[in-house]
Amino acid sequence: MEHLDYETLNTLKQVMEDDFALLIDTFVQDSTDRIATLRKVIQGSDADLIRRAAHSFKGSSSNVGALQLSALCAALEKKAFENNLDGLVADLDSIEQEFAQVLNLLRSFS
């Protein structure tokens, strides 16, 4: 799977015009916060909190065309929904790595 869907990104750039940079900044800030939140909630055992945090992250990453990141979040959401709390730290590590990739690609895109 691609890291970024450039068609979506191009459309967004068209739509947002001058605000595109702001959008990307917002996404970066927002994602950083979400990863921090996820990091915190996977310490506990509240599956629903984990599911919701993963769900929101899934939505916002899909909107900027971060396909792989969105898919990883979706997998985490599904695990939490099934109350399968094994290996969550590893899952979040993959999400964080993917986010770093997306970040690089977004910087070079804009």
Next chain:
Amino acid sequence: MNDVRRLKILVADDTDTDRLILESIVRKEGHHVVSACNGLEAIQVYSAEKPDIVLLDALMPELDGFGAARKIKELAGDELVPIIFLTSLSDTESLVQCLDAGGDDFLSKPYNRIILQAKIKSFNRMREMHSTMLTQRNQIVQYNNRLLQEQTVAKHVFDNVAHSGCLNASNVRYFLSSLAVFNGDVLVAAMRPNGSMMVLLGDFTGHGLPAAIGAMPLASTFYGMVPKGFSMTDILREINGKLKNILPVGIFCCATMMDINFRKKRLKIWNGGLPDCFIHHHQDGNITPVKSTHLPLGVLSNRAFKDNCEYFELQKEDRIFVWSDGIHEARNAEGDMFGEERLKEVFNRNQNPEHLFNEIIEGVQQFVGSGEKDDDLSLLEIRMDEPARVNSFAQEASHKFANSEIEWLMGFEVKPTSFKVFDPLPMLLNVLMEVPSLRAFSSTLYTILAELYTNALEHGVLKLDSDLKKTPEGFSDYYELREQRINQVTEGFVRIRISHKTNDSGGLLKVRIEDSGEGFDHQQRTTDNLSSFGYSGRGIALVEKLCGTVTYIGCGNIVEVDFSWVNDD
């Protein structure tokens, strides 16, 4: 921008990037954006800004989209505020939950600009349609209120005209039901001067306003004529003529009219188009149906109208039942009609005639059950009773008419100077027509007066010889001579004396005419050979036929006839 006008759209999403994207898309479409970051804020912004369309993220902190949607729909009341859920949920259950919470649609992430644009357009169209519908609904409510108000006023006028007259008499029971403020059925009753009661039950085609309009002239004619003593046939003719003139083709009035004489225990009845009326005989419980033998009122011109009535001798406690077809055509839930057989069955089962009236109403109502009442239902019962027990008017009139007779006499003399210029007949006839019972005989009375007066004038005063008229030449000579003499006449008279006396069954009108002439040898006149009679025979033969006898007195210059009439009321 395209054909969608600038709308105010609320975007509620807790994810900043998502909200940013959506705001930009919506703004690009030319709409005005207001934003909220959670459910509670969405409700606040909604209340303050009253946006046209709401875009609501499903999962938000504080209050989620479902809760916010319910509250916003509640605040919107009658207004349609389309709510579109924004969701990355994709399972069926979640999407159904969006719609259950009052959402009108959903938009999945990632957002697609074209789809969002189409949805905004489509919901704006729906919103406008809804607003048109609300405006029209309010107009209808307003219109309906005004209509009801107008009908109330009109009904007030109508009730004053078509009041219930003497329906409160102790021997009358009636039931009128109506589908609308107005009733297609009309029931009027009034007392005649002689103490008998006149009742008319009418059923106009249709109901509501068109039917009620016809009832007004009917009632005002009825209440105008009955207390003045007009006969039933005169009143029927008058009403028929009025309705025929006023009502459009296809609207008419099925009616039964009755004249109930309590003193003589007689019923005079006319039925035009209503179902058979029933006369229930108290003694044996049998029923005599009175069929409709006429067309309804307002169908025929007065020339073709038939006013012949039926007469029945009744006993005390006999009951007359009159109804509109609402009873016969009352339908139950299965669509069957009540019909005449079921009606007769009510009579067959009856134990006490006093309860018949209620048993009929109950019978119909039980039969109809929850079925729809689709016609006006009217029922009238009149019980034959002693005048004193009907009402005070009948009692008084009964005393007056049973114990005394009306008697009068008038004399009238035509002087010589008036013969050529004055015809006394219209004036005399006018006086006679003031007697209600004599109105029916106007043409007969005219013939009698005209023949006798002509004889008195031409043969008595002017001394013309009727033999002249035996040949065609003589005929014109006769009228030449008549013209000469009437211009020259300076003396002579014609005295007319009319007396009238009523009796229990009718009355006797005596006419006596005396002229200043020499008379004739009336002894020679034989009743079986009129042609041998010296006077112009045909006229007298006619009068004789109308009055029974024609009597000559004195030297033949005085003639007397008796016209006796029978009251058929």
